[in-house]
Amino acid sequence: MKYIDEYRKKDLILAVAEELKRVSTKDITLMEVCGGHTMAIHRFGLHALLPPTVRLLSGPGCPVCVSSQHFLDTAIAYAKIQGVIITTYGDLIRVPGSVSSLEKEKANGHDIRIVYSVLDAVEMAKVNPGRKVVFLGIGFETTAPATAAAIVEAKKADLPNFFVLSAHKVMPPVMKALVEDGVRLDGFIAPGHVSAITGTSIYNDLASVCRLGVVIAGFEPLDLMLSVLMLVKQFESGTPKVEIQYQRVVHQEGNRIAQDLLNRVFELKDDRWRGLGVIPGSGLKIGREFEAFDAEKHFDVNVPEPSDPKGCICGLILRGMKTPADCKLFAGACTPADPVGACMVSGEGTCATYYKYRS
Amino acid sequence: MRSAEEKILLSHGNGGKMMHQLIGNLFLKHFASEALSEQTDAAILAAVTQEIAFTTDSFVIDPLFFPGGNIGKLAVCGTVNDLAVSGADPMYLSVSFIIEEGFPMKDLEVIVVSLAEEARKAGVSIVTGDTKVVNKGKCDKLFINTAGVGSVRPGNRYVSKAKGIQPGDLILINGSIGDHGMAVMSVRESFNFRSPVVSDCASLNHLIKEILDQSQGVKFMRDPTRGGVATVLNELAGKTKLGIEIDETALPMSKGVTAMCELLGFDPLHIANEGKVLIVAAEEEAGRILEIMKKNPLGSCGAIIGRVVDDHPGKVVLKAETGGKRIIDTLTGDPLPRIC
Numbered sequence: 001m002k003y004i005d006e007y008r009k010k011d012l013i014l015a016v017a018e019e020l021k022r023v024s025t026k027d028i029t030l031m032e033v034c035g036g037h038t039m040a041i042h043r044f045g046l047h048a049l050l051p052p053t054v055r056l057l058s059g060p061g062c063p064v065c066v067s068s069q070h071f072l073d074t075a076i077a078y079a080k081i082q083g084v085i086i087t088t089y090g091d092l093i094r095v096p097g098s099v100s101s102l103e104k105e106k107a108n109g110h111d112i113r114i115v116y117s118v119l120d121a122v123e124m125a126k127v128n129p130g131r132k133v134v135f136l137g138i139g140f141e142t143t144a145p146a147t148a149a150a151i152v153e154a155k156k157a158d159l160p161n162f163f164v165l166s167a168h169k170v171m172p173p174v175m176k177a178l179v180e181d182g183v184r185l186d187g188f189i190a191p192g193h194v195s196a197i198t199g200t201s202i203y204n205d206l207a208s209v210c211r212l213g214v215v216i217a218g219f220e221p222l223d224l225m226l227s228v229l230m231l232v233k234q235f236e237s238g239t240p241k242v243e244i245q246y247q248r249v250v251h252q253e254g255n256r257i258a259q260d261l262l263n264r265v266f267e268l269k270d271d272r273w274r275g276l277g278v279i280p281g282s283g284l285k286i287g288r289e290f291e292a293f294d295a296e297k298h299f300d301v302n303v304p305e306p307s308d309p310k311g312c313i314c315g316l317i318l319r320g321m322k323t324p325a326d327c328k329l330f331a332g333a334c335t336p337a338d339p340v341g342a343c344m345v346s347g348e349g350t351c352a353t354y355y356k357y358r359s
Numbered sequence: 360m361r362s363a364e365e366k367i368l369l370s371h372g373n374g375g376k377m378m379h380q381l382i383g384n385l386f387l388k389h390f391a392s393e394a395l396s397e398q399t400d401a402a403i404l405a406a407v408t409q410e411i412a413f414t415t416d417s418f419v420i421d422p423l424f425f426p427g428g429n430i431g432k433l434a435v436c437g438t439v440n441d442l443a444v445s446g447a448d449p450m451y452l453s454v455s456f457i458i459e460e461g462f463p464m465k466d467l468e469v470i471v472v473s474l475a476e477e478a479r480k481a482g483v484s485i486v487t488g489d490t491k492v493v494n495k496g497k498c499d500k501l502f503i504n505t506a507g508v509g510s511v512r513p514g515n516r517y518v519s520k521a522k523g524i525q526p527g528d529l530i531l532i533n534g535s536i537g538d539h540g541m542a543v544m545s546v547r548e549s550f551n552f553r554s555p556v557v558s559d560c561a562s563l564n565h566l567i568k569e570i571l572d573q574s575q576g577v578k579f580m581r582d583p584t585r586g587g588v589a590t591v592l593n594e595l596a597g598k599t600k601l602g603i604e605i606d607e608t609a610l611p612m613s614k615g616v617t618a619m620c621e622l623l624g625f626d627p628l629h630i631a632n633e634g635k636v637l638i639v640a641a642e643e644e645a646g647r648i649l650e651i652m653k654k655n656p657l658g659s660c661g662a663i664i665g666r667v668v669d670d671h672p673g674k675v676v677l678k679a680e681t682g683g684k685r686i687i688d689t690l691t692g693d694p695l696p697r698i699c
Binding site (some may be wrong): 001008010013014039043044045047048049356 | 626
């Protein structure tokens with residue numbers, strides 16, 4: 001398949017692995033921020049191809065993992081309101097809130113439906129004028145433009161029964177927060193699809209102020225190996241900078257249309273991250289022009305602030321300061337089938353990955 | 360042909376005149392078996408001298424019609440294959456329908472016809488059955504249960520029990536993986552794209568008989584349905600306390616399935632099949648089994664996909680096309696509910 005096969009060629013990947021071995025002389029710790037990257041690294045077994053000097057940490061870039069319990073508790077509270085249809089991407093369905101999950105509430109008879117596109121939720125609102133359709137907006141700068149487009153479409157169609165509960169987040173503040181928190185890192189493998197929208201300038205501070213390398217990477221194994229090589233070369237020569245590996249998709253200035261759409265519909269807000277707490281300016285809320293579509297403005301529910309699960313150290317794991325082996329709940333009270341903390345929630349989380357590989 | 364408006368009514372399941380008409384005009388007409396036409400409360404069957412294998416399966420697939428088949432065909436293939444991979448020659452099936460009031464009679468006939476056709480192809484007789492009609496909204500359109508009886512081949516009675524497997528044994532499959540799950544996915548109403556993927560739904564008993572007739576080297580067989588190839592191999596690794604190594608480049612896969620899995624983020628090893636059999640065979644016999652397989656249209660894309668190893672006991676490891684390795688786990692959760 002075009003754009004896939006050529007980036008999975010074994011001989012090219014092994015050649016990069018050889019080159020890495022040759023140029024990497026000092027220990028280096030890199031964080032792949034995005035859950036998609038974590039998954040690709042494991043799926044293609046790239047750890048086995050890296051030299052012992054290179055250590056990869058998984059970051060907080062899996063939107064399912066970091067969606068707060070409060071967000072899920074709110075979604076569940078909406079689901080219980082007469083006449084409401086909750087629409088969500090399938091990934092969220094099993095994620096636990098503080099006492100229940102969408103999957104359990106669906107079994108209790110509440111109307112919770114999986115959609116593959118936010119536009120399906122808009123369509124659902126059109127054909128069910130007597131019902132209120134709430135879309136659960138999760139994801140970073142990658143999925144937020146689609147939600148923004150749907151909200152604009154709903155306004156155009158004058159839909160009074162379509163709402164979005166936004167947990168959309170932006171990437172740079174959390175990366176900065178990790179560094180300021182004292183996580184020991186030498187560089188970031190940054191998500192290519194985020195920069196396809198935002199461009200590269202969002203990382204300039206990380207390189208110039210924090211002196212960390214940032215390489216914007218694609219999602220195929222050759223992309224990731226090349227990105228690691230680029231970061232190792234920057235590190236070895238002491239020249240951290242922002243570089244694009246994923247050049248077939250990412251341009252320096254990003255996608256202006258999508259950026260305009262995001263700016264028009266959303267405003268930055270301080271947002272809750274599961275396991276990490278509130279990070280200033282890290283979330284997207286619906287701005288005034290479109291507030292008629294903001295579920296939080298429309299529905300009056302009182303959802304108490306949940307406390308973090310007892311004994312869970314996901315916050316430290318997400319910062320790369322502890323490993324799952326340090327957690328008392330790991331593989332006992334907390335398993336992929338019955339997750340407690342953020343890192344076990346999604347198959348791409350650090351704990352879920354460790355669980356899979358435990359001996 | 361029936362009129363487009365004719366619907367199943369509650370009276371079609373109440374034991375009265377309409378039910379007898381339905382049985383006579385639809386089920387007896389198409390199923391045409393001697394035992395069934397007697398219309399006794401239980402089928403009376405000739406004694407078999409061998410041990411018997413007995414299995415049951417319920418089919419709740421949504422949608423009822425999908426590229427490559429429908430719930431009727433699937434209801435035969437599923438049960439026939441469960442018998443065949445247990446080392447039995449399938450002989451008899453029971454078929455029970457639970458139908459939602461208002462179900463189009465025309466659709467029911469299409470489903471019954473393909474069920475009967477698949478049974479004929481597989482060489483099994485439908486000898487008993489049941490029909491229930493439930494109120495609108497009390498079941499989703501149509502559910503089918505089939506149970507099956509087969510006579511166990513005396514030389515192959517352990518073939519489903521994973522005994523005698525040892526390091527060095529090879530693992531074969533009779534063709535491409537993931538077709539059924541992705542074909543069903545592509546026609547889900549909420550899912551708006553066209554795909555060339557066709558379900559592999561097929562009765563495998565003739566293919567399996569050809570293999571077992573000509574080779575004594577088969578040590579284990581299983582059909583990788585829900586949970587896919589990964590789940591069967593993990594069960595096998597767990598049972599035998601041996602490791603399993605799969606070679607990604609050897610896995611047969613259609614372009615359509617590859618593309619859909621890439622797009623939706625599924626692992627094809629977790630996607631259901633309905634016309635595939637995984638075989639573990641002694642190393643020296645595997646080549647011959649592959650040859651036999653390839654002569655049958657249902658095995659023409661067969662391949663040796665991996666081997667049983669001493670390393671990593673209880674785990675399934677995939678040698679990735681990129682040269683790396685990863686552990687293949689059993690599916691947790693369900694990416695595609697109601698695929699069979």
